[in-house]
Amino acid sequence: MPAPRTLAAGTAVVVAVPATSANLGPGFDSMGLALELRDEVSLTVVDGPDVAEVTGEGADVLPRDGSHLILRLAHEHLRARGVRAPGLHLRAVNRIPHARGLGSSAAAVVAAYAAAEALLPAADRRPPEALLEAATDFEGHPDNVAPALVGGATVSWTRDDDARPATAPLRLHERIVPVVAIPDTELSTHAARGVLPESVPHAVAAAQAGRAALLVHALAERPELLMAGTRDWLHQDPRAAAMTASAALVAGLRERGHAAVVSGAGPTVLALCDGAEAAEQAAAAARALTADDAHAWRVLVPAVAADGVRVEPLHHG
Numbered sequence: 001m002p003a004p005r006t007l008a009a010g011t012a013v014v015v016a017v018p019a020t021s022a023n024l025g026p027g028f029d030s031m032g033l034a035l036e037l038r039d040e041v042s043l044t045v046v047d048g049p050d051v052a053e054v055t056g057e058g059a060d061v062l063p064r065d066g067s068h069l070i071l072r073l074a075h076e077h078l079r080a081r082g083v084r085a086p087g088l089h090l091r092a093v094n095r096i097p098h099a100r101g102l103g104s105s106a107a108a109v110v111a112a113y114a115a116a117e118a119l120l121p122a123a124d125r126r127p128p129e130a131l132l133e134a135a136t137d138f139e140g141h142p143d144n145v146a147p148a149l150v151g152g153a154t155v156s157w158t159r160d161d162d163a164r165p166a167t168a169p170l171r172l173h174e175r176i177v178p179v180v181a182i183p184d185t186e187l188s189t190h191a192a193r194g195v196l197p198e199s200v201p202h203a204v205a206a207a208q209a210g211r212a213a214l215l216v217h218a219l220a221e222r223p224e225l226l227m228a229g230t231r232d233w234l235h236q237d238p239r240a241a242a243m244t245a246s247a248a249l250v251a252g253l254r255e256r257g258h259a260a261v262v263s264g265a266g267p268t269v270l271a272l273c274d275g276a277e278a279a280e281q282a283a284a285a286a287r288a289l290t291a292d293d294a295h296a297w298r299v300l301v302p303a304v305a306a307d308g309v310r311v312e313p314l315h316h317g
């Protein structure tokens, strides 16, 4: 086997990857939405050892050496593409909170693979959507990585012929405005998946499939149907005991007419609102409902991220 080509020191790239909210209620492990809250990552090839500089979310706990997830995955990706970097210098500005249901791990995986890909010579680079399979393999499900790669709202599935992931864009009505309420407590996706039942009754599966189909219609054509279209039975109830404050906030917002769901594996709460005024009302209701909660909640009204990961190759040495 020929020795892998070595990238020149100084070769550099900057990527900006959006937060994502998965499930959207009934679209468990399949639907997702990209949000304008981005981590920024720059990666530079160096002759010395791997180094990670991290500011923002996770800065107090993430490693500063080659064991950082982004550095590990970037090296892995380069090896898979037949090149090597002697060392990599990572600068990460993290804005997506970790283990809250806003796709931080998917964002890190997508950032690592997209940045590594952009370090390759222009003729060899593949577009972000070509990274879906590798990113899904790492995450275990495609619902966050797909919108992080391509932006907007997506529905993803596993192909029948070769079991590879695939994704398609979902049309989003221009009136839809997302609101997120983020508590200061973490819940790992791994832990949240551990409480799900092995199987569900046929009637539950049938009801869930109907609401997922309705959600697609509500997102595209009839935002006024979002309340009905965001109803879920598969994951939110089984997980409620692991995030009681989030379950109470979802219920409180829905009682007030806002289409609230648990974002991803939680504990963030997402409301899909019909217009800017409804979004302001949902944000105000979320602030009021969490004002006396022991957890500090942040309520944001991020725009939908129309594009996924942004990649800017800086310099090829």
Ligand SMILES: Nc1ncnc2c1ncn2[C@@H]1O[C@H](COP(=O)(O)OP(=O)(O)OP(=O)(O)O)[C@@H](O)[C@H]1O
Residues within 6 Å of the ligand: 020, 022, 039, 058, 062, 068, 069, 070, 092, 094, 097, 098, 099, 100, 101, 102, 103, 104, 105, 106, 108, 144, 187, 188, 189, 190, 263, 264, 265, 266
């Ligand atoms: N920017 C990052 N750099 C390095 N590691 C990260 C980064 N973001 C997330 N991680 C790792 O991923 C973990 C969080 O992943 P997890 O899947 O539990 O939650 P999430 O992706 O934030 O939420 P969800 O999958 O429900 O949307 C963090 O604790 C950290 O180990």
Ligand SMILES: N[C@@H](CCO)C(=O)O
Residues within 6 Å of the ligand: 022, 023, 028, 029, 030, 141, 143, 144, 189, 192, 193, 235, 264, 265
């Ligand atoms: N669909 C996933 C999203 C979190 O990664 C879950 O709810 O477990």
